[in-house]
Amino acid sequence: MAQTTLDDEDLFSEAASEMRADVESSLDQARESLPEPESFWDIDAENTLGLLNQLGSTLDVGDAAEHLRDAKKWYTMGEQADAFEDAGDLAAEIEALESLLGDIETAGEQASALSSTVPQIKAALEE
Numbered sequence: 631m632a633q634t635t636l637d638d639e640d641l642f643s644e645a646a647s648e649m650r651a652d653v654e655s656s657l658d659q660a661r662e663s664l665p666e667p668e669s670f671w672d673i674d675a676e677n678t679l680g681l682l683n684q685l686g687s688t689l690d691v692g693d694a695a696e697h698l699r700d701a702k703k704w705y706t707m708g709e710q711a712d713a714f715e716d717a718g719d720l721a722a723e724i725e726a727l728e729s730l731l732g733d734i735e736t737a738g739e740q741a742s743a744l745s746s747t748v749p750q751i752k753a754a755l756e757e
Contacts, residue, residue: 642713645713646711646713646714649704649713649714650720653704653705653708653720656697656700656701656704657698657701657724659693659694660693660694660698660727661694663691663697664691664692664730664734665688665692665734669688670688673685679745679749682744682745682748685741686738686741686742686745689734689735689737689741690738691735691738694727694731695731698727698731701720701724701727702724702728705720705724
């Protein structure tokens with residue numbers, strides 16, 4: 631029975647490749663979890679409140695935030711271990727996705743706030 635020996639450098643290189651693949655996979659999953667762009671324009675509602683409620687639902691980031699968190703976790707570990715030869719592309723993609731998620735979440739909060747404010751304004755005007 632032959633015994634395979636792997637030196638530390640080979641193991642580290644293999645682990646670094648797997649870590650980068652994990653980061654890339656999590657980023658892919660985060661992008662796939664984002665709302666479809668067409669869903670913002672294909673809203674079918676009979677009134678303003680229905681539109682705001684549907685828009686709020688459309689602006690739900692779903693599992694994208696958790697996938698982005700996983701990507702950042704593995705990226706941070708890889709960076710601190712100095713495992714990546716060139717991770718600028720990963721850092722840029724994480725930053726871009728983080729910004730996009732922030733924008734979507736902010737828009738969702740605004741839609742939610744409007745969906746509670748609009749009925750109050752309507753009721754006040756009717757009084």
